[in-house]
Amino acid sequence: MSSPLPPPPPPSAAPTEMLVQLPQQPQPHGSSTSTRISLLLACLVVVAALQYPMLVSYFQRLSQATVSSSTAAIADSSSGGIDRGKLLAALAGMSRYRAKTSVTWKKKRAEYNKLPASQKLLLGSTINYVSKISAVANAAAMNDVTAQAVLEHGLRYYGISPFELQSYAKIHRNVGDHSQVAQALKHFVRDWSTVGRHERDAIFPQILETLVDMFPAPRSGVRVLVPGAGLGRLSYDLAAAGFDVVANEFSPYMVLAQRYMLSLKSVKPNSLTFHPNLEWWSHHRSTESLLRAVQFPDIVPDAQVLTRLKLVEGDFVTRFLPHEHGAFDVVATLFFIDTARNLVDYLETIAKVLKPGGVWINLGPLLYGTAPLVELSLDEVLTVAAKLGFEFLPADEKWGEDTFATDEGWRGKVRGKLAGYSWDPNMLTRNAYLAQFWVARKVAP
Template identity: 40%
Template sequence: MNQQLVSQSQRPSAPETQRHTEEKKRLLDRLRRDKGNWNTNHPRHRLLDALHGYSRYHQRQTEELQRLRDLYTKAKKSQRKLLEKHIHYSEKFTHIERLIRRNQDLCDRIVANALQFYEIGQSELDAHIRELEANGRKADKVAVSQTLKHIVRDWTESGGAYERDACFSCLLKTLDTLFPDADDDASQVKVLLPGSGLGRLGRDMAQKRGYQVTLNEWSMYMNILYRYLETHAHSPNTQSLHPFIDTWSHHATTADMQRPLTFPDAPLNASELLLTEGDFTTVFNVEPRPQYDVIVTYFFIDTARNLASYLDTIKMALRPGGYWVNLGPLLYGSAPFVQLTLEDIVTVVEQGLGFTFLDVAGPECGEITLPGKLVRGMEAAYGFDDRALTRNAYNAQFWVARRSLQ
């Protein structure tokens, strides 16, 4: 690892409130090798796989860079001469390789922080990596790249203007409407945010509004990076990343492609948030039943392998009379058990689960999508790069549904 890594004694510590201490104890217990069957689905195995990915970021990215270099040699000599004379094309490879190294420095810090937080020795990680690579398993390049790009979405100024602001405004104003007396003691309002990613929405709910927020995330790539943020994101714009160097498409200029972004654009006081790692339908299906005042699913429900299980868990984890607030697309994965239309979801939630849909949203949450149903649609960008020559956006669906008092 990079010799410039901060020593463990100098590194800021993670939150140590009673809630955080108790949850970490439960987490470390779930991560024990002797808990359940040791296979690729074991949480410790998935954790080590993700650490493998961050550790090999430079290697995997330079492999791709070499592939692009090789493709360039297939152009005619006269064509390469033209490109070199006018735009010095081959210099891009050299410069991007240096930027990959800088990103690896960040990844090394992320790994070092995770080893400390999860109480894993470097020797265990090294042994895991040797075993994987001896069996021909390379580190996951895409998962690491996509997780790093979520820093842009959640923790940079450009991500706020491009992706967060409109959606967050809808959600935060909705909570204000649902809990008009929260100013008296907002910490009594318990919010659960499954699929929380890198935690920015939860941070804004906790630090701007004062709600007691519990985050939940399954992806170990996300969780590892969030653990880094919760110990290193106390001061704005003290970290940097080159997030767009691994894709050569849709750039207006080379400078856009290679530009660094600083993060976090706002400080994270992680003591005001609690991250519960693991599968939503598993970690909240426990006794005693958790009872939240509101569950906010933001870009989440279409990630389900079994959407019916998500719906069951949402109802179970809400207190009677609690609220389910949703905003996001319906872009299902490659092998979901069920794929419900928006109309299907409304019918099942109303008639099957006994929820009542409420019209508490303002114009910031869009227009009615289904005639006669209190579901709204709003455009929500999702693409990370606000300067790209392409734009990806969803007609994200918003609703508030109240669980019955029974």
């Protein structure tokens, strides 16, 4: 049996602890405040990131409400019923003219760069194709001067601020039909230049001379309605002949261009320039044709004539009825009736706005547009119009060949003549119609 372990020794006295006061590190002045601010900012950033979609949605709604309220006032006052959304879209389209045209020449350059090096060397050494593309870009920049002038006049006329337009354009990034912008600007050439005179000379005299013969001077008080007025040259020429003219146009692109054109009362003739062919590279006899510069206006709008001319925007079918029922002596339709969504609506409206004994004078093709409800042949148009109370008058032989020479019912009352449309004599193509001319009198209510 083992002996017991000896007891543990008594505990010794604990050594006295020496407490040493360590010096504290000096703290930078305001460090705790800076830390708290940094943490606060970090929290705010996190919250903002989480709430970003809601904030964007809120400001978009706020901006859209601002656009809606201010432009609604425009529609109620100076615009005469123009659709504010379409007006803003057209203004946005004008503002983007240069950006949109740059797409064309940048694409041309990108396609050129796909050529083998040997072919690029060939084109560079013979015709300098790259310089052609650069010349188009420079000419497009010059065209943009006109587009921006149209834009700025439109903003002033309708009382729209640049901020309002920018807000609308940011929300509606894809609005503004560039093809309609280009067509409206190109009409400066067709309607208001000496280059476009050959087109006007083929279609204006039938209407102008016929009405001058039917209504001897003085013509003040003889009201003429011109729907589909475009850039307003026919309307202006009728007003210059002494008629009181109401021009009507549905397209806000054409409206903007016409209002700008008729504001140019202090410019010199042929002092402005436009290149009409930059976006149509086919059918050119030479590069000079592609880059052709056209001067306008061939005449400066006369302030006295403009007192007899009024532009009314909006849909022809709804804009004049019922308040203008039986209010016009003449309705002159030039390249217009085939633009109808519903041709019967057009024919009924023409009959309703004319006074008893009033005259409908027409010249144009039957090139129906997008998704018409009905597409009538020429004889069907005449038959329906006769049912609505129109009597067709003999048409002068000088206005073209008899369209119905073998039809006893219509013989001598409708005449066809070749009429060009955006027809450039320097190009290798011809766009023309056998435009139909007639004069009809409203004989039944």
